[in-house]
Amino acid sequence: MFAITAITGRVGGELANTLLDTGKSIRAVVRDKSKGPSWAAKGCEVVVADLEDAESLTEALRGVEGVFILFPPIYDSEPTFPELLPRIDAVRRALIQARPGKVVVLSTIGAEATQPNLLNALGMVEAALADVMLPITFLRAAWFIENAEWDVASARDEGVLHSYLQPLDHEVPMISTVDVGRTAAALLMEHWDGHRIVELEAAERVTPHQMAAAFGRALGRDVRAQVVPREQWEVIFRQQGMRHPTPRMQMIDGFNEGWIDFKDRGAHARKGQVTLDDAITRLIERKG
Numbered sequence: 001m002f003a004i005t006a007i008t009g010r011v012g013g014e015l016a017n018t019l020l021d022t023g024k025s026i027r028a029v030v031r032d033k034s035k036g037p038s039w040a041a042k043g044c045e046v047v048v049a050d051l052e053d054a055e056s057l058t059e060a061l062r063g064v065e066g067v068f069i070l071f072p073p074i075y076d077s078e079p080t081f082p083e084l085l086p087r088i089d090a091v092r093r094a095l096i097q098a099r100p101g102k103v104v105v106l107s108t109i110g111a112e113a114t115q116p117n118l119l120n121a122l123g124m125v126e127a128a129l130a131d132v133m134l135p136i137t138f139l140r141a142a143w144f145i146e147n148a149e150w151d152v153a154s155a156r157d158e159g160v161l162h163s164y165l166q167p168l169d170h171e172v173p174m175i176s177t178v179d180v181g182r183t184a185a186a187l188l189m190e191h192w193d194g195h196r197i198v199e200l201e202a203a204e205r206v207t208p209h210q211m212a213a214a215f216g217r218a219l220g221r222d223v224r225a226q227v228v229p230r231e232q233w234e235v236i237f238r239q240q241g242m243r244h245p246t247p248r249m250q251m252i253d254g255f256n257e258g259w260i261d262f263k264d265r266g267a268h269a270r271k272g273q274v275t276l277d278d279a280i281t282r283l284i285e286r287k288g
């Protein structure tokens with residue numbers, strides 16, 4: 001039996017379906033009871049637990065061969081990530097008390113970066129779990145290709161991809177969430193001792209120009225990438241409703257300047273199977 005948190009999300013859903021396809025039993029950990037029945041219909045045991053509640057989470061993670069932990073995404077946080085602290089505390093306590101056989105935690109490229117930026121949040125997670133005496137894999141995933149869901153409307157309607165990643169020929173390590181879920185499933189079925197870090201990116205790195213071309217092929221129209229000037233980012237992000245845009249801007253700077261990257265530019269990273277074209281086509285089908 002494997003307990004899967006965030007099973008209603010992109011990565012967790014793909015992970016659970018992959019395990020189900022290989023005949024594994026799943027305990028679906030949902031925070032909202034109404035999201036349980038679709039997983040029960042697939043044969044999963046369903047439990048309700050919130051990542052901020054150590055008590056319910058301990059019961060959810062007890063007695064299983066392996067667990068998958070995903071910390072909900074944080075986009076708009078103060079640089080100290082105050083909302084993360086109760087989640088880290090609850091997960092730590094639940095893992096120590098429930099003692100599952102092994103743990104895969106979704107982390108990120110750049111988790112080890114010392115420069116302030118949004119990805120420090122998952123660095124805090126890794127540090128906080130460093131003394132938990134269980135087999136733990138921190139799966140450091142590259143930039144999700146599916147972050148481009150925000151670009152579907154402008155690509156379709158204007159033929160423009162407004163790119164914060166720049167320059168436009170800069171290769172960025174990316175990965176599809178489908179590959180992240182499938183890799184997390186594969187990791188849960190492996191045996192290892194102690195703690196390890198697994199890096200994951202697609203077979204090919206992606207430039208904004210290539211991303212625009214993939215949108216063009218999927219939409220059947222010309223799509224070109226266009227730089228969003230750095231000096232406009234803060235105003236745009238605040239107009240979009242962000243209250244703390246700095247950590248996000250620092251993160252994008254890190255990708256653009258190359259100080260957010262895998263060790264040896266991904267030489268040791270596992271490689272995904274999903275191509276850029278497949279991921280973008282799937283995204284457009286989903287977003288209309």
Ligand SMILES: NC(=O)c1ccc[n+]([C@@H]2O[C@H](COP(=O)([O-])OP(=O)(O)OC[C@H]3O[C@@H](n4cnc5c(N)ncnc54)[C@H](OP(=O)(O)O)[C@@H]3O)[C@@H](O)[C@H]2O)c1
Nearest residue numbers: 006008009010011031050051071072073108141142143144
């Ligand atoms: N975006 C990137 O480029 C990138 C790259 C590397 C790593 N990551 C990491 O990937 C993760 C996001 O993965 P994703 O895209 O699969 O997420 P997602 O699709 O946005 O799903 C988030 C999941 O978290 C659940 N959740 C939210 N708050 C919760 C709570 N308090 N207690 C329990 N569950 C809760 C949600 O449940 P509901 O359905 O109930 O809302 C949902 O299942 C983040 O940790 C992010 O740092 C992202």
